[in-house]
Amino acid sequence: MEIQSLGATEEVTGSCHLVTVGDYRILLDCGMFQGNHGSEMRNREPFPFEASGIDAVVLSHAHIDHSGRLPMLANAGFSGPVYTHRATRDLCDILLRDSAYLNEKSVEWENRRRQRKHMPLIEALYTQEDAARVMKQFRGLAYDEPRQILPGIGLCLRDAGHILGSAIVELTLTEGEVRRKLVFSGDLGQSGMPILRDPSLVEEADLVLMESTYGDRLHREPRQTHEEIRDIVAQAGHARGNILIPAFAVGRTQALLYWMATHYEEAGLAAWQVFLDSPLAIRATNVYYRHSDLYDREAARLWGRNGKRKLLPNLSYSRTTAQSIAINRIRSGAIIVAGSGMCNGGRIKYHLKNNLWRKEAHIIILGYQARGTPGRALVDGAKSIRIFGESIRVGATIHTVGGLSAHADQGELVSWYRGFRNRPPVALVHGESEALQALAERLSTESGAEVTIMKKNQNIRLDKLPSKRTKPHAQ
Ligand SMILES: [Zn+2]
Ligand SMILES: [Zn+2]
Known part of the structure; x- marks a missing residue:
């Protein structure tokens, strides 16, 4: 039983984590790398796993750095369900098509340049049809409704307050006698933001996989x-x-x-x-x-x-x-x-x-x-x-004007973690190195958390972590 981080390690974009439980494989997010010149090439790299071997995807929210490679995953052979909040499904229906359109346009432009220079042409990452097709695999859920998604694997989405439909993902995992609870923060919103509710608190976990975008910053009031x-x-x-x-x-x-x-x-x-x-x-x-x-x-x-x-x-x-x-x-x-x-x-x-x-x-x-x-x-x-x-x-x-940020700042990230009464170990992702270091420092000194800053392809064995939970394992 393990989790491996394949993206958003020591950087903000490309969120993607692989959870293995016995014979089952679940992907948390399947996002695009964005922002710098190399990201286009990184999005073109094949997945470091067999896409057809993934049993289910759980998607935290609609932003492209979390959802953008889903059409490619389906093109590579993934045919299972994508569990997510129903508002995220509606937003992805728009955003994935738009992402395909933008990519088709930029590839068209690039190919004209390549043609002039007699260079080999490239193809779009995916088309608008590919984006429409993967939408059929989406299963829209509500917040706070636990459901079993695979034998021995339970899922519950909690409101993350980041954008509409954004979720904190709670996974309860069973393999033989071993039972563990993994909580993935997704992207956490700022408290008191317009429209959305504040991020939900979770009381217990065996491991918290946590975002760190503003791990080194405080927002203005x-x-x-x-x-x-x-x-x-x-x-x-x-x-x-x-x-x-x-x-x-x-x-x-x-x-x-x-x-x-x-x-x-x-x-x-x-x-x-x-x-x-x-x-x-x-x-x-x-x-x-x-x-x-x-x-x-x-x-x-x-x-x-x-x-x-x-x-x-x-x-x-x-x-x-x-x-x-x-x-x-x-x-x-x-x-x-x-x-x-x-x-x-x-x-x-x-x-x-x-x-x-x-x-x-x-x-x-x-x-x-x-x-x-x-x-x-x-x-x-x-x-x-x-x-x-x-x-x-x-x-x-x-x-x-920075105050309308959709992300929790350092103080809010720390207090969200303090909502866990059993002080579980934390794996930090989705942040640049200064943010990761600063947040790791505060979490370990103030809350006594055992913190790992996830490196690319690093894995954590969940079955090796001592379970410190007090509540019985709910399915
Ligand atoms: Zn986001
Ligand atoms: Zn993000």
């Missing part, structure tokens, strides 16, 4: 974030400019719209026209609308008041290219929320081209910007950036 955004809106109003918000389609966009709905009067938003200019974010927002039963108390109350009406009276969805182009004519009074979140693709590039040079414009950066992206250049104070081969001078004011 949500109240400060509210004041920051409100002040930016006021400044931009005085300057008579537009506000551009590059946004990630799932999670951040909905948190932002919700923020606007709850601060509509106070932030003077009635004076603005708000555009959600991203077909992907619009589809994801509709999935959020459909699963209002998963909201926290405040969001449920707002939902009850607004019913099926739009969150904001002045919100326009722009789906078509023509609708998006029409926004270009607006010189002031528009809040434009468009993808991609790091400004390296999508419609935000057109809006930057039209607004970035204007001194009255304001840009709000909400999320992590990877090195090498235009978004990172803006955050780092670049005087100009290149968009569509043209150098655009930065005249606009750039604001970085």
Whole structure:
């Protein structure tokens, strides 16, 4: 009985862990590597196991760094079920197709370059049809409903509060006389975030596999974030400019719209026209609308008041290219929320081209910007950036607002671990080395946890761990 980490080891992306119990093999997540130049090549590497030998996949949440290689797994021969929350299934239906589309586009572009240089052509990682096909293997579950997925193997999903449908995965494993409980944190949300409930606490485990994204950082108070955004809106109003918000389609966009709905009067938003200019974010927002039963108390109350009406009276969805182009004519009074979140693709590039040079414009950066992206250049104070081969001078004011992060910070990660009353050993994944070191240090000194920082392909024998649980093993 063991767990082996195949991805998201000493890095954030590519989440994938293999659990072996007797003859059964379960994969926790099957995510893409993202962000750096080598990641495209790493996604092309064959799986280090027989795909047809996997009995089931358990998927923590819809983000591509957790779900993105599922169509490839199915193409390689995996024909079993993918257990996940039903909201994750709905989000994956959108995100996997989009991921296929983006990959097909970039491969098309790459192949044109290769053709010119007489180099061998490459194929897309998977097509939109492949993405649609693997969706048939998804089995949507609810939170807090234990179920047996294989003989001797029980699964229960708990709310992780990270994005809609995100789950903490509890696996109870039996092999002969040996019984162990493995808890995988998935990605843990920040407490008190808009819309979603706070991450659930789990009381006991024999091993905790835990994310560490912000293991070395503390977030600002949500109240400060509210004041920051409100002040930016006021400044931009005085300057008579537009506000551009590059946004990630799932999670951040909905948190932002919700923020606007709850601060509509106070932030003077009635004076603005708000555009959600991203077909992907619009589809994801509709999935959020459909699963209002998963909201926290405040969001449920707002939902009850607004019913099926739009969150904001002045919100326009722009789906078509023509609708998006029409926004270009607006010189002031528009809040434009468009993808991609790091400004390296999508419609935000057109809006930057039209607004970035204007001194009255304001840009709000909400999320992590990877090195090498235009978004990172803006955050780092670049005087100009290149968009569509043209150098655009930065005249606009750039604001970085970190408080809407979808991830728990160091303090919250530690207190989530402290929810385990039996202080089980921890294996840390999904973090860069500084974050892993800092979190390991705090967990072991403050909570007396036995911590392992997982290396690539490292495995832990679960049957060799002494079980410190007090409760009987539930199936
Ligand atoms: Zn995530
Ligand atoms: Zn993640």
